[in-house]
Amino acid sequence: MLASPGVDVVSILTPSGMHSEHAIEVAHSGRHVIVEKPLALTLADADAMIGACDKAGVRLFVVKQNRFNVPVVKAREALEAGRSEN
Secondary structure, three states, X not given: OOOOOOOOEEEEOOOHHHHXXXXXXXXXXXXXXXXXXXXXXXXXXXXXXXXXXXXHOOOEEEEOOOOOOHHHHHHHHHHHOOOOOO
16 A cells, blocks of 8 residues: 555554554655554654654644534534524
């Protein structure tokens, strides 16, 4: 996959302890990296990921889901109940 010319971004959805290894490999391939939280399990791993992405000139993104935040839950409940401001 990393050799494919059509790949610009890779989303890493592996167990948290593997994020660093996979993110660094993706960065070395020149692709941008999206990682689910937590970014890494240790500060050293997080620093290594950031350094690899900086060196490769690619972006590193961390997904922070908001689906369980109270305002998001209430908005979804309102939508599912058919309520809207319209």
